Amino acid sequence: MADDFGSGNIHDKEVSRLWRAWRTIHEMVADRGYELAEDEIKMSLEAFKQKFTNGDGSPNRSIMSFSARPSTTMIKKFTPPPTPSNPDPAPECGTIWVEFCPEKSSIGISVMKKFVEHCSSNGYKAGILVTAVALSAQARKVMTVTSQYTLIECFLEEDLLVNITHHDLVPTHILLSREEKMALLKRYRLKETQLPRILQKDPIARYLGLKRGQVVKIVRISETAGRYASYRLCV
Amino acid sequence: MATDPPKSILKKQPPPSGPSALELTGLTRAQATQLLSLSKTELKPPIPISTFELLSASFPSCTPPSPSDISLLLSHLPNFSPSEYLDLIDERNCLNQCGYALCSNPRRNFPGKVKIRPSGVAKTADLNKWCSDDCALKGMYIHVQLEHPSYEWVGDKGEMKVKIRLREDNDSKGPVEDQRKKVVGLSLDDDMDKKGDEAHEKKQQAGKLAVERNGMSVDRVEVSIGEKEITQPPTAPTFSSAQGGQSDAHLMVEGYKIGSRGKKPKNTDGESDDDEDDDFIPSIRIEALNYGKP
Numbered sequence: 095m096a097d098d099f100g101s102g103n104i105h106d107k108e109v110s111r112l113w114r115a116w117r118t119i120h121e122m123v124a125d126r127g128y129e130l131a132e133d134e135i136k137m138s139l140e141a142f143k144q145k146f147t148n149g150d151g152s153p154n155r156s157i158m159s160f161s162a163r164p165s166t167t168m169i170k171k172f173t174p175p176p177t178p179s180n181p182d183p184a185p186e187c188g189t190i191w192v193e194f195c196p197e198k199s200s201i202g203i204s205v206m207k208k209f210v211e212h213c214s215s216n217g218y219k220a221g222i223l224v225t226a227v228a229l230s231a232q233a234r235k236v237m238t239v240t241s242q243y244t245l246i247e248c249f250l251e252e253d254l255l256v257n258i259t260h261h262d263l264v265p266t267h268i269l270l271s272r273e274e275k276m277a278l279l280k281r282y283r284l285k286e287t288q289l290p291r292i293l294q295k296d297p298i299a300r301y302l303g304l305k306r307g308q309v310v311k312i313v314r315i316s317e318t319a320g321r322y323a324s325y326r327l328c329v
Numbered sequence: 330m331a332t333d334p335p336k337s338i339l340k341k342q343p344p345p346s347g348p349s350a351l352e353l354t355g356l357t358r359a360q361a362t363q364l365l366s367l368s369k370t371e372l373k374p375p376i377p378i379s380t381f382e383l384l385s386a387s388f389p390s391c392t393p394p395s396p397s398d399i400s401l402l403l404s405h406l407p408n409f410s411p412s413e414y415l416d417l418i419d420e421r422n423c424l425n426q427c428g429y430a431l432c433s434n435p436r437r438n439f440p441g442k443v444k445i446r447p448s449g450v451a452k453t454a455d456l457n458k459w460c461s462d463d464c465a466l467k468g469m470y471i472h473v474q475l476e477h478p479s480y481e482w483v484g485d486k487g488e489m490k491v492k493i494r495l496r497e498d499n500d501s502k503g504p505v506e507d508q509r510k511k512v513v514g515l516s517l518d519d520d521m522d523k524k525g526d527e528a529h530e531k532k533q534q535a536g537k538l539a540v541e542r543n544g545m546s547v548d549r550v551e552v553s554i555g556e557k558e559i560t561q562p563p564t565a566p567t568f569s570s571a572q573g574g575q576s577d578a579h580l581m582v583e584g585y586k587i588g589s590r591g592k593k594p595k596n597t598d599g600e601s602d603d604d605e606d607d608d609f610i611p612s613i614r615i616e617a618l619n620y621g622k623p
């Protein structure tokens with residue numbers, strides 16, 4: 095990456111890191127099933143620089159925010175099966191809002207509250223805040239307290255430099271819908287607690303935004319067995 | 330045959346007049362005692378986020394802090410756990426304020442990762458939490474009291490509350506500073522002004538000790554070391570010379586002969602005893618030989 099720019103602008107390193115985080119977060123949002131245009135996901139560094147830097151080459155994080163709507167397949171996956179009492183259930187997903195936090199020194203309660211408020215007042219069902227520095231302990235608390243209404247997630251720019259799911263040794267993780275989960279448990283005559291587990295803080299679980307109780311199907315390619323699937327319950 | 334039920338030896342208690350407090354709550358006695366024991370182990374509820382906001386954003390309202398600010402802070406502080414207090418410092422720092430809750434200055438901004446100061450090497454991240462060393466002392470003074478709490482009774486309900494004292498400006502001289510001054514040798518006069526009699530006495534004692542150690546005492550003993558003159562070459566001592574030519578001198582240890590059964594040292598009078606013993610054994614032998622003959 096460093097070869098791409100010989101000229102020694104002091105902001106070049108920061109901009110290229112930010113561009114990589116931008117690409118990863120777009121891939122992540124797309125992988126979760128939201129609709130994004132191809133050219134938005136695969137934006138080149140040059141185009142990124144043109145769009146999101148100030149005159150002096152420093153990045154302008156405040157204009158990098160974007161939103162995405164869930165695709166029809168995602169809506170289908172997140173809609174609980176109809177019951178007699180609720181014949182037309184509403185999908186459990188909605189528009190997602192992603193923001194890059196311009197704060198560089200520290201992120202406290204006030205910044206977090208503003209973000210949460212923005213998400214809820216604009217009717218976003220989920221919000222992702224990408225930050226350059228770690229949150230304060232109390233800001234993290236604000237995030238978990240309010241996550242009952244709007245699902246708030248936080249990622250460090252540093253953690254998004256590489257897309258972990260593109261690594262050779264990371265198998266494909268596929269989220270099961272509620273119906274698929276029920277079918278799985280019925281087929282193997284299991285209780286859900288009998289499934290192997292994956293932690294909610296696991297990098298892959300964070301990437302997919304798994305919630306407690308959801309099940310992922312993990313597909314590994316095996317030289318002897320071909321495709322080999324296993325299932326994990328998020329705890 | 331019907332018998333009377335056994336008579337109780339306990340005093341007869343009058344039946345309770347009305348429903349007791351326990352009955353009113355609708356709990357069994359076991360449940361009530363369980364609740365009571367649980368309430369003792371109850372953790373302090375976490376500090377609400379609004380309190381953090383109250384004590385961080387634009388607090389205190391004026392410089393120097395008003396009495397109402399101080400009493401507001403003191404009313405909230407006893408509920409803080411040590412880590413929550415550190416969170417409060419963090420929150421204030423996020424807003425670029427000095428970590429000490431009663432200081433309205435912006436925090437300082439040393440560059441670099443570490444800073445070398447007269448008192449040692451410190452991380453700038455730690456130094457930059459405060460506007461000055463004074464505020465750092467005051468801020469951590471509270472933290473220490475939360476970590477090692479002393480309790481006081483509050484109100485009629487017998488509630489225990491952590492006692493918090495704020496650090497005053499006039500006891501701003503920390504132990505580290507005092508010690509440094511002592512090393513330089515400035516402390517004695519300084520202490521005099523500050524603590525009066527006690528320091529004066531200390532100084533006198535220290536003076537006495539110094540005099541004693543430096544050897545400036547009046548009762549001095551004159552010591553002179555001279556060489557001994559040698560007239561002839563040294564010779565090793567011999568037995569003959571030590572014991573006056575006695576034949577059993579080689580058996581003696583420090584003038585006593587071993588094997589003398591705790592008796593006083595042998596002299597010429599005891600020789601006869603020894604001779605008797607020696608004669609006795611051969612005489613038995615002869616008798617035995619004679620006995621075997623017909």
Ligand SMILES: [Zn+2]
Nearest residue numbers: 427432460464
């Ligand atoms: Zn201060």
